[in-house]
Structures are given as C-alpha cells and as structure tokens.
Amino acid sequence: MSSVPAANPASAPHRIAIVGGGAGGLELAVRLGKKLGRRGKAEIMLIDASRTHLWKPLLHQVAAGTLDSHADELEYLALAKANHFTFRLGRMDGLDRARKEILLAPTHDPDGEEILPRRAIAYDTLVIAIGSQTNDFGTPGAQENAIMLDSPDAAELFHDKLINTCLRAQARSRHPGEGRFTVTIIGGGATGVELSAELHMTARILSSYGLGNFDAQRDLKIAIVEAAPRLLQVLPERLSAAVSHELTNLDIDVHTGERVVEVTREGVKMASGKFIPSSIVVWAAGVKVPDYVRQLDGLETNRINQLVVHKTLQTSRDPAIFALGDCAAIPQGEGLPAVPPRAQSAHQEAGMLARSLIRQLDGKPLLEFKYRDRGSLVSLGDSSTVGSLMGALARGSVFIEGTIARWMYWALHKQHQIAVIGWFRTWLATWAETLDWVRNPRIKLH
Template sequence: MFDEVLHKITIVGGGAGGLELAVRLGQQLGKKKKALITLVDASPTHLWKPLLHQVAAGTLDSQADEREYFALARANHFEFRLGRMNGLDRRYKKIFLAPTLDENNEELLPTQSIAYDSLVLALGSQSNDFGTKGVREHCIMLDTLAAAERFHKKLVNCCLRAQSLAQVAGEGRFTVTIIGGGATGVELAAELHMTTKILSSYGLVNFHPEKDLKIVLVDAAPRLLQMLPERLAAAVAKELRSIAVEVHTNEKVVEVSKDGVMMASGKFIPSGIVVWAAGIKAADFLKDIDGLESNRINQLVLNAQLQTSRDPAIFAIGDCCACPQGEGLPAVPPRAQAAHQQASLLAKSLIRMLNGKELLTYRYTDHGSLLSLGNYSTVGSLMGALASGSIFIEGTIAKWMYWSLHKHHQVVVYGWFHTWLATWVASIDRVRNPRIKLH
C-alpha cells in the first residue's frame, strides 16, 4: 500500500487520455513513491474507443484487444478502482461512485468515496440525441463495448434471417440506417459493407449483400464530415457511393420509431437497425457539478493549464472538457489526438506542480485527420507538413498511418515489447480465425 501522506492524484475515466495519464504518472511518480495515483473506471477492461465501429461490424474481436485495468495498474504502479462516478464534494475533496451491480442486477460493490488532492476528469463523451423523439428507445449508440457487441449480434441475426427467407428480387431484406455523417458513421458504413460481403462467403449461400442489405447514411449538414476538409469529405462520399451506401445530406431526423426513421422533409426510411452517431455531449451528471462551470453540452470549462475555471485542484482532459484555443477560436475539438496531447502535457504539469513549479500551458496541435473505409480505402489530410495548407493522402500510406495511431497508443500504455508481441499474436490470429466474428 502507498503512504497516506502522499499527494493523491485521482483520475476518473480510463479511455485513451485517462489511461495514458495514469501510466505516465504511475511510472514517474507512483513507482518512486512520490504520489498515490488512482484510476477509476466503470468497466474492468480498456478498449481503444476508435475501434468500437470494428467491434460492431465484427471485423475485430474485442477480447483480442481488451486489457484488464487491474493488470495494467499492477504493471504501471497505480491503483485501480472499479465504479461509476456520480458525485463530487469539492469542500472535502472527495468523489463518489455509484453502487456497481453484477449481471443479475445485484449489488457487487457498494457506494464508494475516494479522496483526492488533485482530481483529473477524463470521462470522455456520449452520444447526444438532441431530444429527438424515439432515439433512446429505438437506436443503438456506439458509446460502449456492450453497445457495439449488441449491434453486432443484431446484425448477424438479421443476416441469418435473410438467409432463411425466400429471395425477393430488387428488395432489401433489411436496412441499417446510420444517423450522423461524422467519422464514426462513415467508418461504420464502410465496415458494415465489407462485413456482409465476407459473411456471405461463410456458407450463407442465399444471402446476397447487395440485395438483402441496404446501408443508409443520414446527416443534417450539407455534406459528410462537416468538421474536416472538403476534399477529404468528397473523396469519402465518392467511395461510399461506389459501394452502394445510400447517402442523404441536408436531412434532419425528427423521429425514430420501431419501423424506421422520419425526416423533417417528410422522407421516411424503413429500418431494421438504427445507429445514432449524430453528436456528442459529456455525461449529464457533469452539468454544473458542485458549482463547476460547464457549457451547453455538459463539458467542463477549462483554462489553458487544463484546470477547471472554478477550482484549480480539478483538471480535465479529452471530450468531457471545453479547452480554449485562443481569443475568437472555438474550443479544442473532441478528438483522440487532443486527448493524447492533453494527457502528455498534464503528466508533465502535475510532476512540475509537485516540485513547486508552474503548470504548463496547453496548445492544441492539429496533425490532420484519417478515416478508414474498411478494406476499400483510407483517406486523410496531414496538417503542418507544408508551409501552408495540408497534404491529402490516401491508399497504402494512409492505411499505414491509421494503423500506426493505434500502435502508438499501445506503446504508450503497454510499452514497445508488449506492443510488438501483441501485434504478432494478432497477425497469427488473423490466419487462424475467420476474418469476421460470426456470432
């Protein structure tokens, strides 16, 4: 056990940013008994969130990429506490965790409280339904591993059902509608098309992807990938249409029912599965939590040192916070590269703070964007590579760079040797196992 007089740094949220921060601080402070580092998460395992669309499509077996927090904590000199944060007491410097229930809905862990001297909130984000009627009841939101696995199960069942039914020429047996033309929606659409083509080769001789499955992508904006460069968005839209993904832009969804999706224009899309990926917000309980300042989507408002605006002992990183970029500029975008940059800088800042030095100032650096369209293509733009503008890339180079993003995260968390070993094991599994998960 750690000495109780040590400075207590509590990190809530074990996503990309939170886990990377815990590992860095554990190695540099926890290992030397200079601070007590505690990571809190509602799940016992970590999975890199950008992979969830692959889990949903079945092209990634989550068990191959999941890592146990307890094992990571032991290897990296921090403590792990299982639980979901639901409260904060700034006066006594405590956070509260809701009771944890088991698969039978019985209490596994009671309500808990954890003390802190410095608190880092790295809770990520969740889907924002904007109050749209029927979304919570009839849509799947790919916020968690459980949701991605539930989607995959429904997809496989729909394919099996189509296999058993008589063919009706020219009619889709079922439709998957994806609401939201951002990175998640676009990557999921391409991955689904690839999955169903592979699935039809595993004995489903009566199942034809082009006839029995229709993939529809809907967005309220004038084009897909509104936050990304127009050239990249145009290349993605062209690729999606080439694989028969039906794209509807300038279409606002007003209601989702068990039968399908209704647009403000009056257009109705009959749908067997509906995925909502149209926006994000921070967790609802963060809204003005114990007097902290938050914005309209519940993100905590920060200063340039990543401290919350009303409490210098509380920091935040990643999607759950609104970090300033400068006068007249929007907040730092909710992207994985921002969370990684913030975790890296905050680790240095907290070490400086314990040594009596000033905190560092965070400045966001946009390295560009990459999107994977399954086996069909990978496209992206690299920022800052030229004196002005950006470089547009696609094909093999873009695929390699997209793959390297995940590997970089693994190196930070697991180290070079374990990442190298895991990569070889994954390569062997791809030869030994089916190309997609079939159950």
C-alpha cells in the first residue's frame, strides 16, 4: 500500500482533507481553496469515488429523462484547478487516527483492471462529508429487484429501463382493457414524490413523439407506497395535503400506511397482504450512512451510521476530525431533533465550517453551527411546485405554490452553482441551459 508521509513539518502548510464531493463537501473545498489554498496557508484536498459532481436533488430528473446528467455534471479535476485545491479519486474504506491517515480502496476500471492501488492519504484536519445512501431496512428482495436512486449511474439505469419498457409497450398489440405496466416507488418522501410527478410528465411527452401504440394514460401506472400515515411525513401537513391533491389529479396511486415486506421480480408485497404487480420498482424510503463508517477507528456513530458530532461539527471522539451533511448527526439543542439531512443543511454547514477552519488556523475558537430552516419545496414537474417558507421570512411558515414555488426551486439549484462555479459561470450555464431547452427534445430518449 502506498502512503503519503504523516509527518508534517512546522513550516509546511496545514493539510485539510475533505472526503466526499457532494453539495457540502464540494462547496467547502471551493471556499477553503479560495481563502487558504490560493494564499498557500493550507493544502486543501478533496477525495471522492466519482470523477464528476451532480447536485443530488436533480437525480429524480435524470431518472425521468427530463435532465441530461452530462449537461449538468461538473468535473472535479477542473474545479480543483480553478479553485486552488487538489482532487484525488478514491473511496475511503478505513481510517488510522493515530497516524492521521485516510485509507483508500483500490480503484478499478469496468473490466476489473486496477487504475489506482490501495493508498493512505495524510491529513492534519479531516472533514468527512460522504453523504448517505438509501436504507432498505433489510427488506427481502429489495437489493435484487429494486433500483436505489443514490447516484447518477442508478438514475441512468432507471431511465434506460423506463424507455425500454415504454418501447415494448409500443411494440405490443394491445386489446381493450388489457393491463398497464406499473412503476412502483417505495417511499413517500421528497425523492419519491418528485420522481412520481416527473415520470408522469415524461410518459406524457414520450407518447407525443410518434409512439402511436403507447398512451401514457392507458399504458402506464405510477404508484407510491409509504409506511407513514401521509406523504412527506417530516414536512408540514399543509404541504403534504397539497402534494397528495396534486398527485391524485395526475392519476398517481398513493398507498399510505403500507409497510413493504418483500420486493419480488413480479412486484411489491405489503404487510397488509396487498400486492402491486410492478415492471419497475424504485426504493426511495429511508436513508443511512454506508456501513463502513461504523468501523472508522472508533469514531462514534448512531443507529443509521451517522457520525456523532458537537455543534462545532467536530466528531465526539476526535477534535481533528469534522463531519457535515447527511453523514453527520448534528445537534440542534436539548429536546430538538438533529439537523435534517437536506441540501440546504449541507450548504449552511459548509459555509460555517469554512469560516470556522479559517478562524482555527488563525488561533481563534471554532464557531458553533446553528441551523436556519429556510422552508421546504417539492417539485411536481410541469404540474406544480409546492412548499413552505420559514425562518426569517415570517413567524411560523408561509405556504406557497405554483409559479413562485417553481422559481424558488430553480433558485436553490442556482445557489449551489454559484457557490461552486461563481456568478459569471452560473450566468453562462443558465444561458446554455436555455439554448439546450430550445434545441433538444423535452426528455432524453436514449
């Protein structure tokens, strides 16, 4: 195993390693690169198992084909060069706190040939921002028969299956009353709800592209299965009710209070005995942090493998290691739940931690994180977007929907782009998106 020496002479720049290039990790690397890396005050390194970055809230659009992932992906190596940090390709699978080394698994190409060997990367300060993955709760058949919408590759796989299934439906001779094919989405959170509405729009557009024997209303059924009593359980009830109303108008079946006990090749079984025959199953219920985090050299974790941290975002058992984003259990105060795993949380955490680490290098005390809930938005494709605004805008919340909510959802993505590539390049990217919208089909057909 190759290794970067752990010793760091007093004259050498402070080494800050960030593992995970999601919304929070990438924004932190850019901020620190501009403030510390540019001036040589610290060496900033970002480590990720992927070569490109895609904002995770867009995955449902990639799956439905309403967004081409390649058009929105950002190259880590190019971002590193532009923002004065370095990028290393690799997946962390271990940690040596005594030596202050991150252990990276070997990297292989699709044919199994090794690209990069197992390595150890030294750090002085470590930030873990590896995000989360879908939690199937050990449900029989889930891993084998459902798609976990965790990555662009999984979203592309779902899209291919959807297009192929629609083409098969187009090729078949159908008799009146013959059954539809069904896409079942397990999980009534934001991802499941947004995907269902986006799929409805995709099918409607696809049927208009000359597929005379495929009719979205006749041939496709979309179903959502949620174990809780209502959709969007963690969000305000008014938001949940508005979304349920919109989905009903779109002829999307909603099954609440139904716990999935098995996923088979034929469909989805519920504890109540109900069975939904399904051509494609997507699992979008629950999140957890990858299991290997439980073995990270004694760092404290909770039941879903999140790293337990203080309000400074330092891990409870090592002050040189920080965590942010979905992989961190960040306290809000006594009697309050941990900070929710949302993109807006990661954005706020990255901004605070960047300022805090700069202060630490100047000999000043670390800052404590205070979450500010800016509200929730749920996009329902062309149909609607609904949400609530909270915090500084009003006491309690203000309910919004329609055009204003759609623009605000779009603005959240632009806020992330600005944080990563700056105002000017975001402006250029927005114009490019506008031209692509005019030039390209409404949905990706391959």
